Amino acid sequence: MRPQMIILSRVGRTLLLMLFAAAGTILLVRFAPGYFTDYREMDTRYSQAAQSEIQAEAVQQQSAGVIAMRMVKSWLRGDLGISRQYGVPVAELIGARLRVSALLLVRGILCGWLLAICTALPISGMRKGGILWGLPFTLLLAIPTAAMATACILAEVGGPVLVLSLIVAAREFKFLRNLLESTWRSPHLLQGRAQGLSPRALVTMHILPNVAPQLRALATLSIVTALGALVPIEVIFTVPGVGQLAWSAVMNRDLPVLVTVSLLMASVVGFAGMLSTRAVTLEEA
Amino acid sequence: MKKRIAAAILLALILGATLVVWLSPYNYAFQDRDAIMAPSTPQHWTGTDELGRDRTVRVAAALLIGLTGATAAAVITITIAASFGLLAAYSPSPVAAILMFLSDVFLSLPWLFLLMMARSLLPLTASPLQTAVTTFLVLAAFGWPACARAIYRGAAEFRSAEWMIQGHACGLKTRQLVRLHIVPHLRPLLLPQFLICVPAFIVAEANLGALGLGVGEPMPSWGAMLLELENSALLARSQWVYLPIALLVVVLLILESFTTEIDY
Numbered sequence: 001m002r003p004q005m006i007i008l009s010r011v012g013r014t015l016l017l018m019l020f021a022a023a024g025t026i027l028l029v030r031f032a033p034g035y036f037t038d039y040r041e042m043d044t045r046y047s048q049a050a051q052s053e054i055q056a057e058a059v060q061q062q063s064a065g066v067i068a069m070r071m072v073k074s075w076l077r078g079d080l081g082i083s084r085q086y087g088v089p090v091a092e093l094i095g096a097r098l099r100v101s102a103l104l105l106v107r108g109i110l111c112g113w114l115l116a117i118c119t120a121l122p123i124s125g126m127r128k129g130g131i132l133w134g135l136p137f138t139l140l141l142a143i144p145t146a147a148m149a150t151a152c153i154l155a156e157v158g159g160p161v162l163v164l165s166l167i168v169a170a171r172e173f174k175f176l177r178n179l180l181e182s183t184w185r186s187p188h189l190l191q192g193r194a195q196g197l198s199p200r201a202l203v204t205m206h207i208l209p210n211v212a213p214q215l216r217a218l219a220t221l222s223i224v225t226a227l228g229a230l231v232p233i234e235v236i237f238t239v240p241g242v243g244q245l246a247w248s249a250v251m252n253r254d255l256p257v258l259v260t261v262s263l264l265m266a267s268v269v270g271f272a273g274m275l276s277t278r279a280v281t282l283e284e285a
Numbered sequence: 286m287k288k289r290i291a292a293a294i295l296l297a298l299i300l301g302a303t304l305v306v307w308l309s310p311y312n313y314a315f316q317d318r319d320a321i322m323a324p325s326t327p328q329h330w331t332g333t334d335e336l337g338r339d340r341t342v343r344v345a346a347a348l349l350i351g352l353t354g355a356t357a358a359a360v361i362t363i364t365i366a367a368s369f370g371l372l373a374a375y376s377p378s379p380v381a382a383i384l385m386f387l388s389d390v391f392l393s394l395p396w397l398f399l400l401m402m403a404r405s406l407l408p409l410t411a412s413p414l415q416t417a418v419t420t421f422l423v424l425a426a427f428g429w430p431a432c433a434r435a436i437y438r439g440a441a442e443f444r445s446a447e448w449m450i451q452g453h454a455c456g457l458k459t460r461q462l463v464r465l466h467i468v469p470h471l472r473p474l475l476l477p478q479f480l481i482c483v484p485a486f487i488v489a490e491a492n493l494g495a496l497g498l499g500v501g502e503p504m505p506s507w508g509a510m511l512l513e514l515e516n517s518a519l520l521a522r523s524q525w526v527y528l529p530i531a532l533l534v535v536v537l538l539i540l541e542s543f544t545t546e547i548d549y
Contacts, residue, residue, distance in 0.1 A: 013386075016386075017386075017389060017390055017393045018393070020390040020393075021390060021393050021394055024390065025402070028402060028403060028406055029406060031406075032406035032407070138538065138541060139534070139538065141537075141541060142484075142533075142534045142537035142538045142541055143530075143534055143537075144488045144491040144492050144495070144507075144511070144533070145397075145492055146491065146492050146495030146496070146508070146511055147491065147495070147511050147514075147530050147533070150495070150511065150514045150515065151514075151530075154514060154520065224395055227395040227398070228395035228396055228397040228398065229397070230395075231395075231397055231398060231401060231496070232397070232492050232495060232496060235496060236495070246398060246401075247401065247496060250401050250402055250405040250406075250498075251405060251497075253405075253406065258402065261398075262394060262398075262402075265393075265394050265395055265398060266393040266394055269392075269393050269394070269395070270393055
């Protein structure tokens with residue numbers, strides 16, 4: 001297949017995934033019990049006729065098709081709909097918080113990768129004691145994000161970036177160590193070591209170029225891991241980011257915000273995955 | 286050997302927790318109004334929480350509920366994943382593509398976000414037992430896509446296996462082939478997936494609970510017990526507040542040790 005066609009099909013697939021994610025969110029909220037409950041139905045000042053009218057109006061608005069049309073219109077207008085809990089355009093809400101979350105994600109992923117790679121590289125080359133050195137990461141894997149964040153607050157050590165970095169590092173360390181261990185054992189590496197190449201030369205000239213495609217795929221997984229951890233971290237540390245907004249939208253059944261956050265997350269995951277697989281496919285092509 | 290030791294510790298923990306729940310004079314919901322936020326006493330070995338509930342009983346019950354719920358959810362997830370993966374692997378390629386695309390839709394959103402969204406949209410007025418069942422059902426309902434992918438890949442490889450061709454040549458029906466040959470061959474793949482799911486579900490429940498979306502009070506759960514750590518008055522009075530998190534980490538480390546040899 002031609003590279004242009006590969007790119008086109010990947011973009012199409014990612015867009016379709018986003019569309020399905022948005023449709024799924026709308027359907028999930030549409031069928032949530034009590035979502036369309038109107039407080040006016042409890043108000044005795046409204047006459048029977050008015051109550052019936054309110055109910056008829058609610059029924060009309062409950063159709064998933066109507067909700068989807070309303071969402072599409074708001075997307076075309078550019079305001080992404082009006083938040084149910086804050087009463088302001090979602091674009092305004094998201095715009096202010098996007099930068100905070102993006103910065104946290106970038107810092108967390110970079111620090112996490114730095115920590116994982118700096119630890120996995122020497123440990124993977126060890127003949128003995130590798131498992132012992134890797135124990136802290138195993139321990140980190142066994143601590144839920146929320147507990148880690150709470151522990152940081154209690155100990156007054158670190159903050160959201162540290163927790164996110166530790167989560168990413170713990171998750172990636174395992175993969176990186178396995179990957180690097182198998183690379184260290186490959187014949188050309190053994191040959192290089194036998195010829196007396198320095199560890200630095202081995203790493204920069206042989207190991208890293210060899211594992212680059214797998215590292216790219218792992219980087220995509222890191223984004224998904226970090227996005228998943230974003231919600232509890234932002235909620236516990238009260239970081240005014242997209243994760244906290246998503247949590248508040250979920251608690252208040254704020255459909256326009258939920259759909260936008262779902263689309264945002266699906267697009268980040270989709271395009272990150274697309275970039276890593278596209279790079280590998282293009283290299284193969 | 287290591288796995289046997291881990292299994293023995295886990296079994297001992299389960300037995301201990303069962304005995305505590307069974308033999309203790311207190312129920313996990315019983316509130317001792319004379320011993321609110323009490324430190325360790327002969328009546329309450331590990332103290333009580335802010336409502337005067339015995340921590341030992343609550344931690345033991347949380348361990349049993351968490352393990353039972355996560356195991357049941359993992360069984361459901363693996364069943365859905367196996368059915369889905371097998372259906373995709375032995376369907377015509379357009380059907381397989383649609384089925385795998387469906388699993389990709391679930392995978393396109395971070396798991397915790399998806400769980401949080403699904404859990405919060407379920408009934409607000411539910412009993413604690415209903416919330417526990419709902420939480421673990423939500424975990425099971427959204428945990429299958431990654432496993433289904435792995436099973437699909439494994440099952441697709443069997444299509445060209447010699448025993449498969451032999452089975453077809455002998456006139457075995459697809460249903461017979463699946464029951465007699467494919468499922469037994471998939472067992473080495475299903476067991477690791479199950480073992481990965483159990484700790485993952487326990488962690489997810491703890492995270493959901495910490496966000497206020499897990500098992501409802503007064504039923505004890507890891508997530509709800511983590512919320513105790515936010516009570517600074519409780520932390521100042523007793524070190525036993527850290528017991529749930531310590532035990533949770535031990536349980537998760539034991540469960541993780543079962544999966545150490547598995548290639549993710």
